[in-house]
Amino acid sequence: MCLAVPAKVIAIKDMMATVDLNGVQRDVSTMLLPEAEVGQFVLVHAGFAMQVVSQEDAEVTNALLAEMKGGERTVEHL
Amino acid sequence: MEYITMAHGAGGKSSHELMEKVILPELSNPLLDKLHDGAIFAVNKGKMAFTTDSYVVRPRFFPGGNIGKLAVCGTVNDLAMSGAVPKYLSLGAVIEEGFPISELKEILHSIRMAADEAGIAIVTGDTKVVDKGAADGIFINTAGVGEVIEGTDISPLNIKPGMKVIVSGYIGDHAATVLGARHGLSLPDTIKSDCAPLCHLTKAMLDVCPEIAVLRDPTRGGVAATLNELAEQSGTGIILDEEAIPVRDEVAGVCDILGFDPLYLANEGKLLAIVPSDKAEEIVEVMHTIKYGENACIIGRVTSEGAGQVGMETAIGGIRLVDMPMGNLVPRIC
Amino acid sequence: MNTSDKKKTKELAQNLISEITRLSKIAMKENGGRPLRFMEVCGTHTVAIFRGGIRQLLPDSVELVSGPGCPVCVTHDDYMDKAIAYAQRDDVIVTTFGDMLKVPGSKSSLSNEKTKGADIRIVYSPLDSIEIAKENPDKKVIFLAVGFETTAPTAAATVLAAKQQNVNNLFMLSAHKLVPPVLNLLLSDEKTKVDGFILPGHVCVVTGTEEFDFLADKFHLPGVVTGFEPLEILRSLYRLCYQVANKEAKIENEYGSVVKPEGNPQAKAIMSRVYRKSDTSWRGMGEIPLSGLKMQDEFKEYDIENVLPLSLENAKIKKTACRCGEVLQGLIKPMECPLFGKACIPEHAIGPCMVSVEGTCAAWYKYGGGKFVFGK
Numbered sequence: 001m002c003l004a005v006p007a008k009v010i011a012i013k014d015m016m017a018t019v020d021l022n023g024v025q026r027d028v029s030t031m032l033l034p035e036a037e038v039g040q041f042v043l044v045h046a047g048f049a050m051q052v053v054s055q056e057d058a059e060v061t062n063a064l065l066a067e068m069k070g071g072e073r074t075v076e077h078l
Numbered sequence: 079m080e081y082i083t084m085a086h087g088a089g090g091k092s093s094h095e096l097m098e099k100v101i102l103p104e105l106s107n108p109l110l111d112k113l114h115d116g117a118i119f120a121v122n123k124g125k126m127a128f129t130t131d132s133y134v135v136r137p138r139f140f141p142g143g144n145i146g147k148l149a150v151c152g153t154v155n156d157l158a159m160s161g162a163v164p165k166y167l168s169l170g171a172v173i174e175e176g177f178p179i180s181e182l183k184e185i186l187h188s189i190r191m192a193a194d195e196a197g198i199a200i201v202t203g204d205t206k207v208v209d210k211g212a213a214d215g216i217f218i219n220t221a222g223v224g225e226v227i228e229g230t231d232i233s234p235l236n237i238k239p240g241m242k243v244i245v246s247g248y249i250g251d252h253a254a255t256v257l258g259a260r261h262g263l264s265l266p267d268t269i270k271s272d273c274a275p276l277c278h279l280t281k282a283m284l285d286v287c288p289e290i291a292v293l294r295d296p297t298r299g300g301v302a303a304t305l306n307e308l309a310e311q312s313g314t315g316i317i318l319d320e321e322a323i324p325v326r327d328e329v330a331g332v333c334d335i336l337g338f339d340p341l342y343l344a345n346e347g348k349l350l351a352i353v354p355s356d357k358a359e360e361i362v363e364v365m366h367t368i369k370y371g372e373n374a375c376i377i378g379r380v381t382s383e384g385a386g387q388v389g390m391e392t393a394i395g396g397i398r399l400v401d402m403p404m405g406n407l408v409p410r411i412c
Numbered sequence: 413m414n415t416s417d418k419k420k421t422k423e424l425a426q427n428l429i430s431e432i433t434r435l436s437k438i439a440m441k442e443n444g445g446r447p448l449r450f451m452e453v454c455g456t457h458t459v460a461i462f463r464g465g466i467r468q469l470l471p472d473s474v475e476l477v478s479g480p481g482c483p484v485c486v487t488h489d490d491y492m493d494k495a496i497a498y499a500q501r502d503d504v505i506v507t508t509f510g511d512m513l514k515v516p517g518s519k520s521s522l523s524n525e526k527t528k529g530a531d532i533r534i535v536y537s538p539l540d541s542i543e544i545a546k547e548n549p550d551k552k553v554i555f556l557a558v559g560f561e562t563t564a565p566t567a568a569a570t571v572l573a574a575k576q577q578n579v580n581n582l583f584m585l586s587a588h589k590l591v592p593p594v595l596n597l598l599l600s601d602e603k604t605k606v607d608g609f610i611l612p613g614h615v616c617v618v619t620g621t622e623e624f625d626f627l628a629d630k631f632h633l634p635g636v637v638t639g640f641e642p643l644e645i646l647r648s649l650y651r652l653c654y655q656v657a658n659k660e661a662k663i664e665n666e667y668g669s670v671v672k673p674e675g676n677p678q679a680k681a682i683m684s685r686v687y688r689k690s691d692t693s694w695r696g697m698g699e700i701p702l703s704g705l706k707m708q709d710e711f712k713e714y715d716i717e718n719v720l721p722l723s724l725e726n727a728k729i730k731k732t733a734c735r736c737g738e739v740l741q742g743l744i745k746p747m748e749c750p751l752f753g754k755a756c757i758p759e760h761a762i763g764p765c766m767v768s769v770e771g772t773c774a775a776w777y778k779y780g781g782g783k784f785v786f787g788k
Contacts (some may be wrong), residue, residue, distance in 0.1 A: 047537020
């Protein structure tokens with residue numbers, strides 16, 4: 001049960017955040033992610049912010065992202 | 079006169095008043111103004127196309143249109159997809175007692191605007207009023223006749239391997255607008271229903287290439303349903319190119335949030351055409367110069383293998399099945 | 413995507429596939445010629461694999477199986493029967509995720525009941541049920557609380573919000589399920605043929621990766637947590653092949669942007685405040701110890717089964733000839749099940765592998781051979 005999308009927090013009021021994805025907006029609850037801040041990207045599932053999307057972590061751990069950006073090929077040979 | 083009453087449908091003084099004060103001021107034209115039992119008009123020799131459809135939309139007003147605009151465009155587009163130039167339209171309305179006349183005027187105004195744009199004349203009509211609760215506001219039926227453009231032959235049986243699939247613009251705008259609003263999403267002004275008459279576009283396309291095999295407007299069930307029907311009726315396969323399919327970012331956003339696939343979203347002002355390969359580029363170029371065709375592009379091709387199937391080449395080079403849709407679109411969470 | 417990105421995507425995909433092919437062939441030689449079998453255990457991965465056309469790109473040396481997949485598919489007949497019985501009452505509004513509409517109960521489905529006039533409303537968020545409850549104070553609003561660890565906290569938070577706002581006519585019909593226990597059960601049978609797992613990225617957002625360490629520690633199997641883009645899934649398959657060929661068994665996290673080792677502590681805390689672990693039945697697999705969630709006593713006034721108990725004749729768990737469990741374990745092919753294509757077809761599915769559009773049985777039923785190949 002896992003459909004979730006990253007969206008940008010553009011406002012927060014009373015444990016509800018307005019998030020934006022390509023101009024489409026919805027109010028989601030921050031009850032599960034009280035640390036969410038305006039300007040951050042959060043992962044949204046079933047009307048709740050579930051986690052902050054960390055761009056740095058993505059770049060450190062995601063070899064694919066690095067390769068997309070012209071980094072070295074990361075498939076290792078046996 | 080503020081609200082529709084049962085007397086407005088009874089054929090007496092009130093009915094006459096409704097006609098004179100509300101309907102004719104909006105829809106007036108020489109054929110309708112005669113108020114005969116039937117419209118009498120001359121026809122050219124050649125073939126005619128004739129179609130009808132009924133409209134029961136909720137909500138009646140949505141960004142980009144309303145039930146009146148939809149009722150004209152839907153029937154106009156059915157004629158256009160038959161290779162015809164729309165000429166005359168009938169308009170029937172079943173109205174619930176208590177319906178606000180101001181709203182009726184607004185709907186009639188949209189009907190007139192859409193009819194004028196399409197170049198179709200509303201030449202006959204009918205109004206019935208039913209008891210409160212017996213209808214949901216207003217139901218509209220339109221029927222239209224048009225003259226089939228000489229030398230054209232629109233039929234799925236003309237679809238042949240090697241032909242190209244063209245779409246007239248961004249897909250899914252209508253359904254994304256309606257469904258997004260229904261599920262608590264607020265959409266930017268940049269996205270609204272694409273409801274539009276496509277007869278000038280089809281005329282221009284057929285003028286360039288009378289050999290177009292098929293024209294279809296992918297309404298309910300979207301591009302996926304329409305192409306599946308065509309693949310089955312023609313006994314050919316159709317392969318789409320995922321990256322060529324035009325989808326607005328906002329529509330992609332609605333789809334990501336609610337778990338929809340744009341291929342299955344209804345359109346009200348888009349067409350699909352299956353055309354001879356050597357004419358495809360030229361047709362697209364002409365479409366770019368006509369209203370509602372500005373973003374037309376080639377999205378796929380017809381194959382001899384995979385008879386009856388629709389497949390799609392994906393961004394990573396795989397091929398997926400584009401199945402016939404099952405049931406209504408509802409938000410998915412897994 | 414611009415042209416150079418497109419080219420790069422295809423190129424990366426090709427690199428990954430050629431490595432997957434090479435490594436899986438090496439590993440296949442070592443294990444007696446059996447193709448490597450990787451399982452995904454998330455409905456959204458299943459859909460992403462389907463939409464990306466990934467199966468068709470893979471060599472014969474790699475087989476993908478959809479595990480006990482989406483929580484909707486594994487929801488038991490009995491639960492659906494209860495939901496339907498509640499929906500048939502005049503004083504009830506049922507709210508549900510759209511996915512549940514078509515899931516069969518023993519006699520009907522929610523979709524059928526809706527057609528017959530039951531007040532069943534599709535919601536995007538469990539929180540939407542609170543608004544519906546406020547607008548309908550004379551009705552009992554029942555939310556069908558299904559879902560894995562990703563979704564359970566959202567239902568739990570909804571209960572807390574209802575309590576806070578003094579909404580007294582919103583209730584849960586709870587059937588949340590947990591992923592690790594079912595994997596543990598599948599693997600505890602020594603005959604199970606699975607070589608590694610594509611781990612459910614969004615479940616791990618809540619649970620963290622540590623809850624899946626047992627795959628490596630106890631069963632010596634690799635697992636890769638990954639996202640939902642086709643390239644990410646290919647990358648996870650490459651990592652799985654790499655580990656198998658290297659005889660490694662580690663849990664790797666390729667979805668670090670949102671998956672932390674410890675998960676989301678707040679979500680876990682809210683979940684365990686409202687719910688406790690309990691035994692529960694899975695469609696086609698029977699009862700699995702401590703694989704579900706029940707409401708804590710403190711919140712029993714929100715538990716519809718406590719507030720308005722049903723006496724259903726068929727409350728006992730029915731035995732069917734469904735062999736989904738063995739299909740998932742890789743012990744049999746779908747057509748070896750006596751129900752396949754006869755009593756069990758996509759329109760009236762019996763097991764989870766047929767309920768899910770891309771479940772193993774549904775795929776075999778639709779395409780034969782389990783793989784969609786255009787033109788065949």
